[in-house]
Amino acid sequence: MRVLMFGWEFPPHISGGLGTACYGLTKGLSHIPGLQVLFVVPKAYGDEDQSGIRLVGANKVPVSHRELKLKHFSETLDYIEVGSKLIPYMEPEEFWRHTREEKLRQLEFLNTNEEGFVDFSGKYGADLLREIRDYALVSNIIAQDYAFDIIHAHDWLAYPAGMAAKEATGKPLVVHVHATDFDRSGGSVNPAVFEIEKKGMEAADMVITVSNMTRRIVVEKYGIDPDKVVTVYNAVEPHEMTVADVPKKGVDEKIVTFLGRITMQKGPEYFVEAAHRVLQRMDNVRFVMAGSGDMMESMIRRAAQLKISDKFHFTGFLRGDDVFDMLVMSDLYVMPSVSEPFGISPLEAMQSNVPVLISHQSGVAEILTYAIKTNFWDVDAMADAIYGVLNYSGLPKMFVAHGKKEVDSLKWENSAIHVKAVYDKALARQ
Amino acid sequence: MKTICFYFQVHQPFRFRRYRFFDIGNDHYYYDDYTNESVMTKVAAKCYLPANELLLKMLRKHKGKFKVSFSISGLAIEQFKLYAPEVLDSFKALADTGMVEFLAETYSHSLVSLKNKEAFFSQAEAHAHLIESLFGKRPTVFRNTELIYSDLLGELVAEMGYQAMLTEGAKHVLGWKSPNFLYCNSINPRLKVLLKNFKLSDDIAFRFGNKGWNEWPLTTEKFVKWILKLDKREEVINLFMDYETFGEHQDKNTGIFDFLENLPVEVLKHKGLSFSTPSEVVADLQPIAPVSVPHPISWADEERDLTAWLGNEMQQEAFDKLYTLLPKIQLCKDAKLLKDWDFLQCSDHFYYMCTKFFSDGDVHAYFNPYETPYEAFINYMNVLSDFTIRLNAAVPKSDLDQELSNLTDLLAAKEEKIRKMEDEIKNLRKRRTSVKKPVSTKKKV
Numbered sequence: 117m118r119v120l121m122f123g124w125e126f127p128p129h130i131s132g133g134l135g136t137a138c139y140g141l142t143k144g145l146s147h148i149p150g151l152q153v154l155f156v157v158p159k160a161y162g163d164e165d166q167s168g169i170r171l172v173g174a175n176k177v178p179v180s181h182r183e184l185k186l187k188h189f190s191e192t193l194d195y196i197e198v199g200s201k202l203i204p205y206m207e208p209e210e211f212w213r214h215t216r217e218e219k220l221r222q223l224e225f226l227n228t229n230e231e232g233f234v235d236f237s238g239k240y241g242a243d244l245l246r247e248i249r250d251y252a253l254v255s256n257i258i259a260q261d262y263a264f265d266i267i268h269a270h271d272w273l274a275y276p277a278g279m280a281a282k283e284a285t286g287k288p289l290v291v292h293v294h295a296t297d298f299d300r301s302g303g304s305v306n307p308a309v310f311e312i313e314k315k316g317m318e319a320a321d322m323v324i325t326v327s328n329m330t331r332r333i334v335v336e337k338y339g340i341d342p343d344k345v346v347t348v349y350n351a352v353e354p355h356e357m358t359v360a361d362v363p364k365k366g367v368d369e370k371i372v373t374f375l376g377r378i379t380m381q382k383g384p385e386y387f388v389e390a391a392h393r394v395l396q397r398m399d400n401v402r403f404v405m406a407g408s409g410d411m412m413e414s415m416i417r418r419a420a421q422l423k424i425s426d427k428f429h430f431t432g433f434l435r436g437d438d439v440f441d442m443l444v445m446s447d448l449y450v451m452p453s454v455s456e457p458f459g460i461s462p463l464e465a466m467q468s469n470v471p472v473l474i475s476h477q478s479g480v481a482e483i484l485t486y487a488i489k490t491n492f493w494d495v496d497a498m499a500d501a502i503y504g505v506l507n508y509s510g511l512p513k514m515f516v517a518h519g520k521k522e523v524d525s526l527k528w529e530n531s532a533i534h535v536k537a538v539y540d541k542a543l544a545r546q
Numbered sequence: 547m548k549t550i551c552f553y554f555q556v557h558q559p560f561r562f563r564r565y566r567f568f569d570i571g572n573d574h575y576y577y578d579d580y581t582n583e584s585v586m587t588k589v590a591a592k593c594y595l596p597a598n599e600l601l602l603k604m605l606r607k608h609k610g611k612f613k614v615s616f617s618i619s620g621l622a623i624e625q626f627k628l629y630a631p632e633v634l635d636s637f638k639a640l641a642d643t644g645m646v647e648f649l650a651e652t653y654s655h656s657l658v659s660l661k662n663k664e665a666f667f668s669q670a671e672a673h674a675h676l677i678e679s680l681f682g683k684r685p686t687v688f689r690n691t692e693l694i695y696s697d698l699l700g701e702l703v704a705e706m707g708y709q710a711m712l713t714e715g716a717k718h719v720l721g722w723k724s725p726n727f728l729y730c731n732s733i734n735p736r737l738k739v740l741l742k743n744f745k746l747s748d749d750i751a752f753r754f755g756n757k758g759w760n761e762w763p764l765t766t767e768k769f770v771k772w773i774l775k776l777d778k779r780e781e782v783i784n785l786f787m788d789y790e791t792f793g794e795h796q797d798k799n800t801g802i803f804d805f806l807e808n809l810p811v812e813v814l815k816h817k818g819l820s821f822s823t824p825s826e827v828v829a830d831l832q833p834i835a836p837v838s839v840p841h842p843i844s845w846a847d848e849e850r851d852l853t854a855w856l857g858n859e860m861q862q863e864a865f866d867k868l869y870t871l872l873p874k875i876q877l878c879k880d881a882k883l884l885k886d887w888d889f890l891q892c893s894d895h896f897y898y899m900c901t902k903f904f905s906d907g908d909v910h911a912y913f914n915p916y917e918t919p920y921e922a923f924i925n926y927m928n929v930l931s932d933f934t935i936r937l938n939a940a941v942p943k944s945d946l947d948q949e950l951s952n953l954t955d956l957l958a959a960k961e962e963k964i965r966k967m968e969d970e971i972k973n974l975r976k977r978r979t980s981v982k983k984p985v986s987t988k989k990k991v
């Protein structure tokens with residue numbers, strides 16, 4: 117079985133959990149005999165790990181030599197235009213021009229570089245919607261160029277690409293919901309994004325969600341037939357820790373860490389409030405908020421307002437080894453997410469023998485038993501749990517004893533087997 | 547000849563309220579009165595009262611041929627007094643028939659037997675005293691919390707003067723041996739050991755209302771047939787279970803009360819069958835062999851060991867921290883603190899922290915006020931922290947503190963002495979002046 121997979125990013129060029137999850141899953145799939153994955157991302161840098169998969173950068177496809185078959189694509193194109201920030205490039209040598217069927221009577225422009233490659237930034241940004249659309253157009257060409265049996269698209273950014281590939285070849289489409297806009301926006305959904313998500317899920321033969329919580333959203337909010345929505349939990353790459361790895365803690369104090377984007381979705385304000393409550397009762401503890409995001413400033417201000425700034429630290433965005441070092445130094449990892457479809461980072465913390473406190477509103481809470489769970493809004497319970505872990509040694513002992521084992525049993529190979537079952541179902545549905 | 551020995555356990559813990567760490571040092575009230583009262587009144591209405599009424603009827607009807615035994619924890623009795631005094635009266639009515647034996651256990655339904663001999667003895671004594679004062683007879687048979695037993699514990703119980711002890715007929719202890727005989731302790735053979743027939747007990751206690759069970763519905767005829775089918779030489783069938791089995795664990799609708807009511811009728815049809823209380827079993831039967839239990843066993847879960855209370859790191863820490871307070875408790879005279887101490891030791895608190903989620907989750911979830919074992923642990927430790935602070939305030943911490951407080955006492959005593967002497971001097975002076983005065987007046991005159 118050959119799988120044409122559309123993603124948006126791939127290690128080492130990642131800006132979030134999506135790339136990590138895609139990487140793990142493709143690696144897991146490579147363990148299944150007879151299954152090949154062709155992974156398409158908007159921009160391949162060339163230094164990605166390509167063991168087990170073939171990576172095709174959409175910008176490596178000389179699209180000017182292709183003809184686009186877009187006759188069934190007219191419907192999906194409509195919504196692309198809704199939120200499109202299409203910028204017409206006026207100089208003819210800078211873009212590749214494509215004329216579609218006359219009935220649409222519309223010109224579509226793709227931004228190509230001099231070799232005729234469409235130029236994608238591959239980063240999340242303001243021109244995202246335009247890039248998504250361009251990506252979809254290119255995927256149509258890729259789909260014609262490679263032989264495969266099934267299409268797998270990760271998250272809304274790649275749904276249009278998946279749909280275009282399906283239109284071009286008629287092969288079954290599986291969309292993988294790593295997050296919905298309800299999670300990202302906290303309820304105030306961007307209608308353009310919602311439309312893309314809904315169309316993608318509707319066009320798909322099967323939908324994979326990363327947790328039952330997300331599955332509920334997909335069924336209830338997007339009105340997708342529950343029969344075709346299947347939950348496949350994420351896993352985590354095994355990580356072996358050696359003694360030399362462990363960095364030295366500079367202070368003889370406990371460290372409680374929040375690590376992630378400082379955005380509404382991640383619930384940073386609840387972490388600050390809980391920290392304030394804990395600091396009223398104990399002194400030998402420091403709180404660290406690692407990451408960046410649009411709420412960082414207001415969090416700094418709030419910490420100052422609560423007069424806990426001497427004990428509450430912001431590190432800014434952490435890269436590579438720093439992330440790991442930060443984790444290992446921590447005595448507790450807190451993820452108070454308001455709405456987290458899955459959440460791989462607590463698993464990484466548990467791998468480093470760090471106890472975790474997660475919100476019930478995270479998908480990963482569905483599979484973890486050796487983790488403390490509270491509601492994200494219940495600051496008192498959260499503070500109580502933090503205090504408990506720091507003061508009653510039985511808890512961390514318990515987590516160190518069992519947590520790593522629990523996480524190590526979550527293997528991408530197993531997730532891949534479930535995904536394979538979904539492929540079989542999608543093929544059977546056609 | 548076979549005799550059936552019924553023993554019912556009655557216990558209710560004092561459940562803690564949600565006690566946050568901000569409460570430590572500020573609020574010293576730990577209990578969730580609402581839950582405690584509502585659970586007690588609910589169980590009283592569904593189980594204790596109707597079951598007691600039925601038993602009373604049956605005991606009168608069978609005129610001395612039907613007998614049962616109970617063990618009621620000290621905490622349950624305190625709750626009866628607080629929330630359902632009529633239950634206590636109905637137990638007294640049962641006791642008055644003379645056909646009911648009450649056993650001794652630890653007052654707090656605690657696990658203290660695993661930790662400290664003196665404290666174990668004093669709790670057992672407190673309970674025995676309470677039972678004697680309520681029901682008029684001092685218990686002679688001991689039942690340790692959750693039927694926890696080992697050779698060493700048996701020896702301790704013998705030392706306290708009890709003639710017998712109840713425990714689980716755990717398979718891994720008995721092997722090929724049958725629980726349906728009287729055994730004795732392997733260190734001190736004077737202590738007899740009654741072993742629960744867990745198959746027949748659990749048929750009633752756990753499986754009775756389970757429609758998925760291949761023996762459902764369980765009728766008294768069927769049950770008695772099973773008993774008759776046992777080996778002819780076997781002598782005693784020990785049916786030990788929670789009293790809440792009747793009406794609470796097994797709902798009234800399952801027909802559990804009818805089963806109970808008809809069981810003696812069916813049993814007494816057969817000449818070879820009878821009912822006995824534990825002390826009668828001990829008096830009538832000869833122990834067949836010593837039973838060797840080097841490691842503690844209990845009646846809980848599949849494993850029949852201590853892992854339901856002391857299986858994980860949290861439980862062990864909580865348990866150890868609790869009993870490090872013991873030396874101070876022994877110096878403590880504050881009645882309020884001692885009461886809290888009793889309530890803190892209750893085994894249920896440790897049971898709530900159990901993480902054996904999958905195998906026995908259902909039983910553990912029963913009456914459990916916490917969503918997760920972690921919550922249970924944190925809550926307990928918060929309470930314990932506050933209790934420790936209070937205890938330390940009431941009882942001096944170290945030798946230095948001890949010395950200091952001794953000196954303060956001495957100082958106070960000396961002050962008192964000085965004060966008395968001063969008074970004396972004053973009095974003497976007064977007398978002197980009063981003696982002088984008339985003299986001076988005389989002079990003037």
